[in-house]
Amino acid sequence: MIFSFCATPDFDFMTYFARYIQATVQNGLLVIPDHLGQGYVRKFSFGPDFKITIHRYLLKEDLIIKRNASGQGNELITVFFYNNEHALQIAFNDDTQILFSQRDESAVQVTSNDLSSTIRFPAHQQIHYVVVAITPPRLTQLLAVTEPNSVLQTISGGGNSFLFFERMEAQTKLLLKNLAAVDMNDLLSNFYMQIKVQELLYLVFSKLCLRESAAHQTINSADAERLLFIRNEIISDLSVPPLIRELAQVAAMSETKLKLLFKQTFGTTIYNYYQQARMEEAAFLLKQGKLSVGEVGYELGFSNLSHFSRLFEKHYGLNPKRYSYS
Known part of the structure; x- marks a missing residue:
């Protein structure tokens, strides 16, 4: 209905x-x-x-x-x-x-x-x-x-x-x-x-209140729709970092406008949003317990597992292995 x-x-x-x-x-x-x-x-x-x-x-x-x-x-x-x-x-x-x-x-x-x-x-x-x-x-x-x-x-x-x-x-x-x-x-x-x-x-x-002050960019319904589509593109494959140039083409926006509107709407940059989603997905997979730390890292596109562990610990305060048992 x-x-x-x-x-x-x-x-x-x-x-x-x-x-x-x-x-x-x-x-x-x-x-x-x-x-x-x-x-x-x-x-x-x-x-x-x-x-x-x-x-x-x-x-x-x-x-x-x-x-x-x-x-x-x-x-x-x-x-x-x-x-x-x-x-x-x-x-x-x-x-x-x-x-x-x-x-x-x-x-x-x-x-x-x-x-x-x-x-x-x-x-x-x-x-x-x-x-x-x-x-x-x-x-x-x-x-x-x-x-x-x-x-x-x-x-x-x-x-x-x-x-x-x-x-x-x-x-x-x-x-x-x-x-x-x-x-x-x-x-x-x-x-x-x-x-x-x-x-x-x-x-x-x-x-x-914690968001940084910046001149507000006017937004309309079409812009809002494109931003949500871009957000979906970012998290659709978390093993691949987002490319601003390609996303801007998909959104039919200039790179500058896309970056400004995305940060304004979601409170962070496109890449930071991607990394946050990546770590949340890692936490989800680790808690499921079906994949090892290495498998989770590779699933999310990390070729260097030490880098994955450092980044995960920065987000959650625990390294991936300890987090999976917490």
């Missing part, structure tokens, strides 16, 4: 989604009808300019959510948390669906509401994701940063088009799990949720 909507600040996802699947909403809770699957969508509102929607369900058919740009500029900031065992498929045009992650399928996406996107949630798989929607003035009030870096200035300032991705840390995953387990019979549940959602935003923006 395909649910399409226009991302205006006053749009209420739950109300229109309930109509689409012919369900009812009671006290901020939408229960998925049995003929479609099982689970729920729950919404908490902390005023007209700040709300959170929690999605937890398993569906009998694919769900495609198409968010169309509002055409009204940056009047709403969306922070999207996807924490799941299966790969998120996301696109910013109606073209190829891109798997967001190869091993750790968790992601945090911060975007303005003037970018269109399409997200596919596969059938027969547990879907856990959370969306926080907040206006720039309310976010500015919450953050109360006297000297924000360029990233925070871009997000909290009106009229900017932006897309930022962050990896989801264990603390964020635990907090999301706790949010889904809130006792709704507790009279102070809404108050508790507001505190915890602010903590969630703190974890995201504390990482964005």
Whole structure:
């Protein structure tokens, strides 16, 4: 099923989604009808300019959510948390669906509401994701940063088009799990949720605060789609280092633009992103225990195993052999 909507600040996802699947909403809770699957969508509102929607369900058919740009500029900031065992498929045009992650399928996406996107949630798989929607003035009030870096200035300032991705840390995953387990019979549940959602935003923006300040490069839906495709190209074969010239040709961008937009969106350079993914894949393979340290190194393109061990220890604090037994 395909649910399409226009991302205006006053749009209420739950109300229109309930109509689409012919369900009812009671006290901020939408229960998925049995003929479609099982689970729920729950919404908490902390005023007209700040709300959170929690999605937890398993569906009998694919769900495609198409968010169309509002055409009204940056009047709403969306922070999207996807924490799941299966790969998120996301696109910013109606073209190829891109798997967001190869091993750790968790992601945090911060975007303005003037970018269109399409997200596919596969059938027969547990879907856990959370969306926080907040206006720039309310976010500015919450953050109360006297000297924000360029990233925070871009997000909290009106009229900017932006897309930022962050990896989801264990603390964020635990907090999301706790949010889904809130006792709704507790009279102070809404108050508790507001505190915890602010903590969630703190974890995201504390990482964005660490990014270096640089002039913001305008991004559109086509750019965002190309960047996700490039990211997928980088991790599709971790035994081969990325070549900027070839990636730029694939993205139909200049090398300069690709490097700038990639670092702006993912918070690091293309090569550093590749090395991080490489080490994460090495850690995954070592924990599986099916391959030796040497086999893992060769699988990831290392001809010098001493170099592999030094690089792995730099990332994880343990050499590969000790890590595999930890």
